[in-house]
Amino acid sequence: MKSLHRHLIAAALLGALGLGAIAQTQTPPSGEHRGHMMQGERGRHDPARMEEFRARMQERMAKRLGELKQKLQITSAQEGAWTAWTTAMAPTKMQRPDRAEFAKLTTPERIDRMRAHRAQRNADMDKRMDATKTFYATLSAEQKKTFDSEGMRFMRGGKRGMGGHGRHGA
Template sequence: MIKSAAVAAIGLFALAGPAAAQPPGPPAGMGPMGGMHAMHGMADPAAMKANMAEHMAQMDRDMHTILRLRPEQETAWRAFRDAMHPMDMPATMTPAPKGPQTTPQRLDAMNRMAAERQARHAKTEAATRAFYAALSTEQQAVFDALHRMHGPGMMKHGGAGGGGPHP
C-alpha cells in the first residue's frame, strides 16, 4: 500500500512538474498587444508613453529648479525642450526595404538618413543656442556645468540619438 502511494505521488509530481514550469500569463488589464509585448520582454507601449510623459514633466520641473528659469525665459525654454523631445526622433530601427537594393539605392537611402540627421541636428543646435542666449551669465554657468558633468551626450535620451534635456 505504501509502495502504491509512493508511485502515485511520483506520478502526480511528474504530471504537475511541466504545468508548474509554465510562465505566468500577461497581467490582467493588458490590451491585445500588451500581452504580446510582455511575451517579448517589452513594456506596454501605452504605459511606456505615460512613463515617458511623466519623466519629461519631472525633468522640466527639475530644469526650472536647477536653472531658476524666469517667466521671460519660458518661450526659449519651451523651444529648447521641444527640439530635444525624444518623441520627435525616429525609431532606432528602420524597416528593411522590400526586395534587394542596388548599391546606388542603398547609397541614396544612406544620404537621405544623413540629411534627416543633419536637419534634426540643425534644429536642436538653433534651439540650444537661442535658449543659451536667453540665460543669464549665472544660468549659463550652471547649464555649462550640467553639460560637463554628463558629457557631450547630456542632451540625448534614448537610443535614437534623440533626447530631452537630461540634467
C-alpha cells in the same frame, strides 16, 4: 618519470575537455530577461512594449526638464525661450523603413536611403543645437553656469551616456 609524464598528459586532457564544456553555446535568455526590452515573442518588436517604453522616457524627460527649470530659476521673460528650447529638444519619432521594400532595393539604392536618413538625423541634431544656443543666449551669467553643469547632464540622460553604457572619459 613515466608516472609524472602520465599525470601531465591526463591533466592536459582533462583541461581540454573542460575548455570544450565552457565553450558550448548557451541558450538565449527568454521572456523578461531577453536582451532587448522592446521585443516580444520570437524577437519581434512588440508595439505595446515600445509604447510603454516611450511613455516612461517622456515621463523621465519631463521630470528632468522640470528639475532643470527649477535650478535655472527661469523668469517670466525667459519663459518663451524655455518653451521654444524644450519643444526643439523633444525627440522626433523614428521612421523605420519597411523591410520588404528595403530588401527590394539594390545596394546603391540602400546606400542612398541610408545617406538620406543620416542627413535627416544630422538636420534634426543641428536644429537642437541651434535651439540650445538661442536659449543659452537668454540666460543670465549665473544661469549659464548652472546650465553648463546641469544642462549637459540633462542632454546626456543623467549619469549614463547614450545607450546607458556609463560615463566615458569622466
